[in-house]
Amino acid sequence: MRTLYHYPLHPGCRAVRLCFAEKKLKLREVEINPWEPDDKFLSLSIEDVPPILTDVTEIGTVTIVGSQTLCEYADEASTRNLLMPSNRHKRAEVRRLCTWFGQRFDHEVNALIFPEKLETVLLGGAPDPEALREGRAALREHLDYMSWLLSLRDGLAGPAYTLADIIAAAHLSCLDYLDEVPWREVPAVQEWYQTIKSRPSFRPFLQDRVPGIRPPRHYSDLDF
Amino acid sequence: MRTLYHYPLHPGCRAVRLCFAEKKLKLREVEINPWEPDDKFLSLSIEDVPPILTDVTEIGTVTIVGSQTLCEYADEASTRNLLMPSNRHKRAEVRRLCTWFGQRFDHEVNALIFPEKLETVLLGGAPDPEALREGRAALREHLDYMSWLLSLRDGLAGPAYTLADIIAAAHLSCLDYLDEVPWREVPAVQEWYQTIKSRPSFRPFLQDRVPGIRPPRHYSDLDF
Numbered sequence: 475m476r477t478l479y480h481y482p483l484h485p486g487c488r489a490v491r492l493c494f495a496e497k498k499l500k501l502r503e504v505e506i507n508p509w510e511p512d513d514k515f516l517s518l519s520i521e522d523v524p525p526i527l528t529d530v531t532e533i534g535t536v537t538i539v540g541s542q543t544l545c546e547y548a549d550e551a552s553t554r555n556l557l558m559p560s561n562r563h564k565r566a567e568v569r570r571l572c573t574w575f576g577q578r579f580d581h582e583v584n585a586l587i588f589p590e591k592l593e594t595v596l597l598g599g600a601p602d603p604e605a606l607r608e609g610r611a612a613l614r615e616h617l618d619y620m621s622w623l624l625s626l627r628d629g630l631a632g633p634a635y636t637l638a639d640i641i642a643a644a645h646l647s648c649l650d651y652l653d654e655v656p657w658r659e660v661p662a663v664q665e666w667y668q669t670i671k672s673r674p675s676f677r678p679f680l681q682d683r684v685p686g687i688r689p690p691r692h693y694s695d696l697d698f
Numbered sequence: 699m700r701t702l703y704h705y706p707l708h709p710g711c712r713a714v715r716l717c718f719a720e721k722k723l724k725l726r727e728v729e730i731n732p733w734e735p736d737d738k739f740l741s742l743s744i745e746d747v748p749p750i751l752t753d754v755t756e757i758g759t760v761t762i763v764g765s766q767t768l769c770e771y772a773d774e775a776s777t778r779n780l781l782m783p784s785n786r787h788k789r790a791e792v793r794r795l796c797t798w799f800g801q802r803f804d805h806e807v808n809a810l811i812f813p814e815k816l817e818t819v820l821l822g823g824a825p826d827p828e829a830l831r832e833g834r835a836a837l838r839e840h841l842d843y844m845s846w847l848l849s850l851r852d853g854l855a856g857p858a859y860t861l862a863d864i865i866a867a868a869h870l871s872c873l874d875y876l877d878e879v880p881w882r883e884v885p886a887v888q889e890w891y892q893t894i895k896s897r898p899s900f901r902p903f904l905q906d907r908v909p910g911i912r913p914p915r916h917y918s919d920l921d922f
Contacts, residue, residue: 520843521794529787536787543793550786562774563753563760569767570745577801619744 477502478544479515479526482682483592483651484508485584486541486576487525488644489637493548495675496555496640509597542572545637557637568631571638575645582612584645591652595686613649617660624662635670643670647679653690657698664698672696701726702768703739703750706906707816707875708732709808710765710800711749712868713861717772719899720779720864733821766796769861781861792855795862799869806836808869815876819911837873841884848886859894867894871903877914881922888922896920 478494478501480487494501506515506524518526521539527547529536538547549557559565586609590601620642623630631638646667649655657664670676680694692698702718702725704711718725730739730748742750745763751771753760762771773781783789810833814825844866847854855862870891873879881888894900904918916922 521798531787533785533787536790538787538790539794540797543790543797546793547786547790550789561757562771563755563757563762565774566760566762566767566771569770570763573764573767574745 475502476500476527476529477504479504479506479518480524481506481508482679483588483648483684484524485580485641485645485648488647488679489541489641490525490527490544490548491678492640492644492675493545493557493637495678496557496673497548497552498554499548499551509593542569542576542637542641545572545640549637557635557640559632559634559636564632568636568638571631572641575638575641579616579645583609583616583649585609586612587649587652587654591654592684592687596684610654613654614656614659617656617663620666621660621662624666630666639666639670643667643676647671647676650693651682651684651689652687653693657692668696668698671698699726700724700751700753701728703728703730703742704748705730705732706903707812707872707908708748709804709865709869709872712871712903713765713865714749714751714768714772715902716864716868716899717769717781717861719902720781720897721772721776722778723772723775733817766793766800766861766865769796769864773861781859781864783856783858783860788856792860792862795855796865799862799865803840803869807833807840807873809833810836811873811876811878815878816908816911820908834878837878838880838883841880841887844890845884845886848890854890863890863894867891867900871895871900874917875906875908875913876911877917881916892920892922895922 519537519539527538527544538544586605590606594601629635629639630642743761743763749768751762751768762768810829814830818825853859853863854866
């Protein structure tokens, strides 16, 4: 039995949930509060942030930590619906883009927008308009980069649907919940996201709700 | 022909050089200045930081970016001297530790010590004693964590020598060049490092020199 400790508006957690759904692997989901993690969660690992998964396996209960690590762990669990290319050069490009979103996008966009739009509502405090402006400008640059990649190939990392698409879509879906993605300005990205949003694996996200923050109407709309 | 663009005192670059050496894969090394990257380097990829590798392969010239991605790329190039375990649960633990060093250690230790000890010498400016103190305290906590891991198993991630050992040793070797590792206080880590330092793959590092910064005498000494 696998249990994932996650937060619904955490891009890395969403990427893991998407991967397990794509692989058709069962997952029990336990929601945690990243700002006030309980003792049970803190006892799981020295790492104190989600996503964390516990898995009862043939070698005992294992604890797996970290978004990209967990995504690859899910992909390696079965040969069904592989999310990593079989060619190692292409695999490296997928991993580059996973790191791009998990670190660079996270640092330049999420770290500026999430505290202002999410934490100020949930934890109190006043948003800093300068941080929001900077985060939005960086987001626009990342969306332009994605548009450029999508002008070269069908998926972000190549012709196939890979982990890179999943991690990128997980990031954009959290920002979309906060109504921060200027879809109309980046039609190639919108079209790509629409395809991913229509996949069965994506459906649970459209029901995710964070108390106190209502997503825009188009968030749950497949034809937005 | 593979060409690695690197900086000698960059932990992520050292990890890649170690991996290629362990795998006995030839590598042409080109040193770049991360503070003033030249146009040739900047033209390689949208990513503007080392390590970056160009590789002439059967599908054309590919550009591979990022330390962990490049380490796995090297490991997947041949089945000789595998640095990743064949068991996927154990592979996940190796990847967790790679991320631990590449992100957490980097943020809590390198980001505080390197600017003060390296950049102030190379670029000018006065070291901030408070940053150094904080970085050293975090380093000590990481070393204690490593000691604990090594009390459970021979290598950081298990009985075998893996990518986790390589990435951790690459980080400590750069700090050791700056004489920042209190070896005497963490004998288990010292013993582990001594074994890795004696490997042929490690030898080139002992000759690395950064103009203007002389390493301590024990840096090149195998029996330090």
